[in-house]
Amino acid sequence: MKAALKVVLSVIGVLGLAVGGFYVWANMRVNGLRSRTIETHTVDFPIPFPLSxxxxxxxxxxxxxxxxxxxxxxxxxxxxxxxxxxxxxxxxxxxxxxxxxxxxxxxxxxxxxxxxxxxxxxxxxxxxxxxxxxxxxxxxxxxxxxxxxxxxxxxxxxxxxxxxxxxxxxxxxxxxxxxxxxxxxxxxxxxxxxxxxxxxxIPTHTAAHASVPPATEVTAEFGQHLAGVCTGCHRADLSGGPIPSGEPSWPPARNLTPHADGLAAWTYDDFTRALREGKRPDGTDLQLPMSMIVNYTKNMTEAEVQALWAYLRSLPAVATGG
Ligand code: HEC
Ligand code: HEC
Known part of the structure; x- marks a missing residue:
């Protein structure tokens, strides 16, 4: 009996040390990552931009x-x-x-x-x-x-x-x-x-940035520029999937390409309703974090929503990201 208890206690002790050791390592690793110096380019531009x-x-x-x-x-x-x-x-x-x-x-x-x-x-x-x-x-x-x-x-x-x-x-x-x-x-x-x-x-800290955005027109080019803020969650190819570096409680981001798992069956009106009212075509509410993003997309102009849609429709249909 005593011997069995001893074994159990020592196993718990070893596990405790392992967990404690791992946690000390994790803290050191995070402190190391946060105290690195990252080299970036040095840019200059006027604030505000002068008139054309x-x-x-x-x-x-x-x-x-x-x-x-x-x-x-x-x-x-x-x-x-x-x-x-x-x-x-x-x-x-x-x-x-x-x-x-x-x-x-x-x-x-x-x-x-x-x-x-x-x-x-x-x-x-x-x-x-x-x-x-x-x-x-x-x-x-x-x-x-x-x-x-x-x-x-x-x-x-x-x-x-x-x-x-x-x-x-x-x-x-x-x-x-x-x-x-x-x-x-x-x-x-x-x-x-x-x-x-x-x-x-961010892949590079030295590439030049565009001076001005694409013209505010209903073009896939302007839509691609607008979609720059969607790719952090919906991924670079907009195929969705689990959100990289997202909060653990967030659902996967949806596939926004014209794939059967994505927006293939959606109309422009479905898309507008999602971005303005946070609702799916079946009337159910989009979940966090998309419901938070909708507080912003609802303020997009008609031309901006149309340009985004034109860009999403121009994408190849891709299966949802893994
Ligand atoms: C999702 C949350 C979030 C959004 C959106 C966000 N920020 Fe921040 N920002 C932070 C946090 C958190 C910090 C502090 C980070 C730290 O101390 O490590 C920060 C830091 C900063 C800093 C100070 C950096 C420094 O330490 O000197 C600036 C400037 C800044 N943000 C500007 C902006 C601007 C402009 C926007 C919009 C284009 C923006 N942020 C959008 C969360 C956010
Ligand atoms: C912070 C992360 C995040 C950002 C940024 C984001 N989304 Fe989402 N989006 C999600 C998640 C997560 C879902 C799935 C929500 C759910 O299942 O209810 C979603 C769902 C959607 C849907 C519904 C698709 C469907 O099949 O139900 C559309 C449309 C959409 N997003 C468009 C956009 C667009 C356009 C942008 C950029 C303007 C954007 N999202 C930016 C996370 C994000």
Whole structure:
């Protein structure tokens, strides 16, 4: 009896040591990954973009050029963050800080204060810093951030300048934010590579970015540009499947190609209803995280939804990603 108990206790002891040892390793691995310096290019672009020659020619007074350029940038920026770039989802609608994940097991992750108030992380930012943070997931220090910047890598310089102009137009908020507090499950998932840093997902940190987006027209080219924010979950070929680096509770993303498992049987009206009302053709509700994305896609213009649809219809039919 005593001998059997001894065996059981020592097995538990060995298991405990193994688990403890694994956890110490996982913590060291995560600290190592977070303290790497990531090399990126240094870009420059005007914030806001100046008016084009045609826009200049249409002005009644050339003195108003700067004010008109800023006004246009703020207006475009507001539409961009409201319809697809969703910065306010994690940085708060005031941009003074918000919540990305609040799960004690996984992590508590907060978006920092982007306004000019106390606790701002962007006060000293120039264009190159905005590029690094937003399109590469790298802080000015060179350290990788926990922000899904892979969704923004196709943003053009002008769109980024528009978004920055809009955020800079927000009233200052005083708010110091502690951004990252990893939970045990989050540490294990990051250590095992199940949750990856944006800077590791983005294939290159040195390729030039487009200066301006494709023209706002119903073309597959413009649709492909818009779909840049869908690929993080629906994958590069939009064939769907389990979401890479998604929260463990999320369902797989659906296949958006014209495949039988995807949107082959969908009409344009079905697509519009999904993006505007969050409903499938059978009337049931789309689940998180797509229901959250719908809060943005519902604000897309008609031309934007049509361009996205034109692009999705132009794709090869691909079986759902594994
Ligand atoms: C899904 C949530 C999420 C979205 C969407 C998001 N961010 Fe962030 N962002 C974060 C988090 C979390 C951090 C802090 C990361 C860290 O400290 O590792 C962050 C950090 C930043 C930083 C500071 C980087 C630094 O450390 O200096 C900037 C600038 C920024 N985000 C801008 C933006 C802009 C602009 C957008 C929209 C285009 C955006 N973010 C969209 C979550 C998000
Ligand atoms: C954060 C991850 C995420 C992003 C970003 C995202 N989706 Fe989704 N999407 C999902 C998930 C997950 C589902 C499945 C939801 C469900 O099963 O209820 C889904 C479902 C859909 C559906 C329903 C398809 C069906 O067969 O029911 C459509 C349409 C769709 N997404 C389009 C888009 C478009 C267009 C974009 C980009 C503008 C986009 N999604 C961006 C995660 C995402």
């Amino acid at each position: 020659e045609a826009e200049m020619a249409a002005l009644s007074s050339p003195d108003s050029a700067d004010a008109v350029a800023l006004g246009g940038a703020i207006e475009r920026g507001q539409h961009l963050v409201g319809s697809r770039y969703l910065c306010g989802e994690c940085h708060g609608t005031s941009y003074g800080g918000g919540i990305m994940i609040d799960d004690p097991m996984l992590a508590r992750i907060r978006g920092p204060n982007l306004t000019t108030g106390r606790g701002s992380v962007t006060l000293a930012y120039g264009p190159a810093d905005w590029d690094r943070a937003v399109r590469h997931g790298v802080a000015p220090s060179g350290l990788p951030t926990i922000m899904p910047a892979e969704d923004f890598q196709l943003m053009s310089d002008q769109e980024l300048a528009d978004v920055v102009s809009y955020i800079r137009s927000m009233p200052p908020v005083d708010n110091e934010v502690v951004t990252v507090d990893m939970g045990p499950l989050g540490i294990v998932l990051v250590a095992l590579g199940q949750l990856r840093f944006a800077a590791d997902i």
